[in-house]
Amino acid sequence: MIFLKLIVTNLRRHRIRSFISVAGIAFSVAAMLTVVTILQGAIGMFSSILSNDSEVIVFERDVSDLFFSNVPGDAATQISDWPMVAHANPVLFGIVSSEGHPIITCFGVTASDARIQKAAWLEGDRGNFAHHDDDVVLGARAAKFLSASLGSQVQIGHATFHVIGVLKTANGFEDGGVFMPLTSAQSFFHKQGTSSVITIKLRNKDDAAAFKSMVRAKYPNLIALEDAEFTRSYSQFRILKATAWAVGGCGLLLGGLGVANTMIMSVFTRIREIAILRVNGFSQVQIGGVIFGESAVVSVFGATTGLLVGSCFLYALKLIPALDGYVDPTIHPLLMLVVLLLAVLTGIAGALYPAIYAMRIRAVEALRFE
Amino acid sequence: MRAAAESNDNERIVLRAESLWKSYDEGTVTVLKGVDCEVAEGQTVALCGPSGCGKSTLLHLFGGLDWPDSGRVLVNGVEVNRRGDLLHLLRHQVGFVFQLHNLIPDLTLAENCLIPTVAAGIDRRAARERLLELTERTGLSHRLNHRIQKLSGGERQRTALCRALMNRPKILLADEPTGSLDEQASKVIFDLLLDLVATEGATLLMATHDRNLAGRCDRLVEMHDGKINEHAHAR
Numbered sequence: 001m002i003f004l005k006l007i008v009t010n011l012r013r014h015r016i017r018s019f020i021s022v023a024g025i026a027f028s029v030a031a032m033l034t035v036v037t038i039l040q041g042a043i044g045m046f047s048s049i050l051s052n053d054s055e056v057i058v059f060e061r062d063v064s065d066l067f068f069s070n071v072p073g074d075a076a077t078q079i080s081d082w083p084m085v086a087h088a089n090p091v092l093f094g095i096v097s098s099e100g101h102p103i104i105t106c107f108g109v110t111a112s113d114a115r116i117q118k119a120a121w122l123e124g125d126r127g128n129f130a131h132h133d134d135d136v137v138l139g140a141r142a143a144k145f146l147s148a149s150l151g152s153q154v155q156i157g158h159a160t161f162h163v164i165g166v167l168k169t170a171n172g173f174e175d176g177g178v179f180m181p182l183t184s185a186q187s188f189f190h191k192q193g194t195s196s197v198i199t200i201k202l203r204n205k206d207d208a209a210a211f212k213s214m215v216r217a218k219y220p221n222l223i224a225l226e227d228a229e230f231t232r233s234y235s236q237f238r239i240l241k242a243t244a245w246a247v248g249g250c251g252l253l254l255g256g257l258g259v260a261n262t263m264i265m266s267v268f269t270r271i272r273e274i275a276i277l278r279v280n281g282f283s284q285v286q287i288g289g290v291i292f293g294e295s296a297v298v299s300v301f302g303a304t305t306g307l308l309v310g311s312c313f314l315y316a317l318k319l320i321p322a323l324d325g326y327v328d329p330t331i332h333p334l335l336m337l338v339v340l341l342l343a344v345l346t347g348i349a350g351a352l353y354p355a356i357y358a359m360r361i362r363a364v365e366a367l368r369f370e
Numbered sequence: 371m372r373a374a375a376e377s378n379d380n381e382r383i384v385l386r387a388e389s390l391w392k393s394y395d396e397g398t399v400t401v402l403k404g405v406d407c408e409v410a411e412g413q414t415v416a417l418c419g420p421s422g423c424g425k426s427t428l429l430h431l432f433g434g435l436d437w438p439d440s441g442r443v444l445v446n447g448v449e450v451n452r453r454g455d456l457l458h459l460l461r462h463q464v465g466f467v468f469q470l471h472n473l474i475p476d477l478t479l480a481e482n483c484l485i486p487t488v489a490a491g492i493d494r495r496a497a498r499e500r501l502l503e504l505t506e507r508t509g510l511s512h513r514l515n516h517r518i519q520k521l522s523g524g525e526r527q528r529t530a531l532c533r534a535l536m537n538r539p540k541i542l543l544a545d546e547p548t549g550s551l552d553e554q555a556s557k558v559i560f561d562l563l564l565d566l567v568a569t570e571g572a573t574l575l576m577a578t579h580d581r582n583l584a585g586r587c588d589r590l591v592e593m594h595d596g597k598i599n600e601h602a603h604a605r
Contacts, residue, residue, distance in 0.1 A: 002477070002481050002484055002485065002488045003488060005477065005481060006474075006477075009474075009476045009477065012476075013476060272472075273474055276472045276473075276474060276485075277485065277489070278460075279433075279435065279460065279466050279472070280460070280466075280485045280486040280489055280533065281457060281460045281461035281486050281489030281490055281537070282485075282489045283457050283489070286489060362435075362436075363435050364430045364435040364436045367468070367472065
């Protein structure tokens, strides 16, 4: 109890300093949580575009970005005839711009694509999709920012399209995207006869390994990956994840430096007190325990506050209409645990030098310290 | 305290210094110059001398808070050195009382007194009983939950005395324990100190400038310029 009080007493003694340290850790944790969650959410959304009613994705081997992938059209046709395949849908991705909107994601899909068949159509009839080359279907958010509705003409890139429907999906990228017939998209993006990927639905999921082997054997330039496998290995996702953790890590490092500064000040302002403890039989380990305990309290309190602040911030982002569908405020428990652990470790690392300094204080000299 | 050669065979020596030399500031200031002395069990010994003569340094060496440049310090026959069990010495064998009470201001009287028991890992109930016993004897039992800032100078020094005796040390090292108190408070504290030392069966080695207080100890030892000049029976 007294040990705990020795820890807490110093934090209460310097309330503002303690508050700043806690705030430093809290903002670091909140920043890390927000950045990582937003990017993981984005990755999750992009993955869900690919895994929409499919288990395996086929794309060009060794491309750095799926937008650069070219899968021959006949591959999709041939693969869809394989006995183990329930359906194979070619999808072409493209980025276009329109006035005031520099980035609009375009999806070139067939009429049988799950997005067209299973999404909730707010306007229009899914049966009309791909009847004309200049027909497009808009995601609900895209319709909003393009101020378009059923029957509108919209300028996308260098061409004008006729809106034949508006659909609503939970995915932010899709909801803010434009759906074109595959052939129109191929023509629009000058990628005749190709798609970016083929999404595959197998009759039996257990056939995934056999399917991948067949793709490897028949199409050496293509690669087939299961959805989870793709999410793990896709270089863009890995770069995004690494960036998120690096940014978050920098935040935590700053928080850790804040804790280190606080703990150094804490030790310097209580040298005499540490000497008193030493004279009264406190071991070096016990002195170190007081200092580490203090930093642990700051870190845990800061990390908990950061989790709350981060969660609130993510929910607030979700409430912003422009970001609806792009931000998934669900924080994975494992991420929460990792961030908490990192915060505590950062706090402890920040207390390392101050603790060693405190442990080395010589009582006889420190008692003379005023 | 006496020279080693004078020790009585029937007395058990609890503190012994052999040819102690100690200097500071990279040897430019020599504080102890070959001090030899002994303190027998149960004695009360006053260490007198002008400021800077080495009284405090000698106490620190006996308490294991500092190290001699040469010579040996023995407490209960065991040499105090860097390899020795200093924690055991500080936790169980010696208690310190300083001129400044050296209490932690944000803790209560009770919490300050319990610090040595926390360090030594003593059972909380036993520690609490000991606390009540000592504060009862020192007239502080009504102040247990008061913060140090709320206590008078005399009460603070009594608290420091309680703290020093919490783990029942057999040796009490006191460095000008009444130096910061007025005459009246000094007398009260010193009476209490002698009473506690007697009832606890402890040995007292006390540095002091106050000749009147020193005269009430079993022995009075004069220090001058890092040496023990004389040692005489005070009473």
